[in-house]
Amino acid sequence: MKKTSKTRVLFVCLGNICRSPTAHGVFEALVEARSLAGQIEVDSAGTGDWHVGFPPDKRAQAEARRRGVDISSLRARQVKNADFDRFDYVVAMDEANLRDLKRLMPEHFSGYLGLFLPFAPELDISEVPDPYYGAANGFVRVFDLIECASEGLLAEIQRADSN
């Protein structure tokens, strides 16, 4: 059951400086492009607290900018228990994030808690790989995967809303 007339989506990764802010920016841009900003709210958070208050990683910012999405104003925060009372979709980038979120999830949560990439079944992987310690092209791959799954997630939200 939806919490309010608005649908609220929270993207979660480990640090909230690479993958989830990219998903936040890409999904928000898609929502705006489809003139759905009044109906869908987007946010992101990390399971860890090391980077709280910091902007996205420079490499994530650069790749997003190159693809027309500005994520420079986002600031990292840590996911909290109360997020489950606010958000309808809590979307994890990988299995470790999902495991941590399941520990935090209150029993009464009735929204979606799950991985992001299954919204793009055509992809051959289910997790967005952590690009933090990898090469710069990891950020290109992360953006590609996120762009693809964003379309699928939006389609699912619209399908659920029409019921």
Ligand code: 4NP
């Ligand atoms: P993110 O990437 O979870 O996609 O934001 C990471 C950022 C920082 C660290 C690991 C992953 N770290 O170990 O500090």
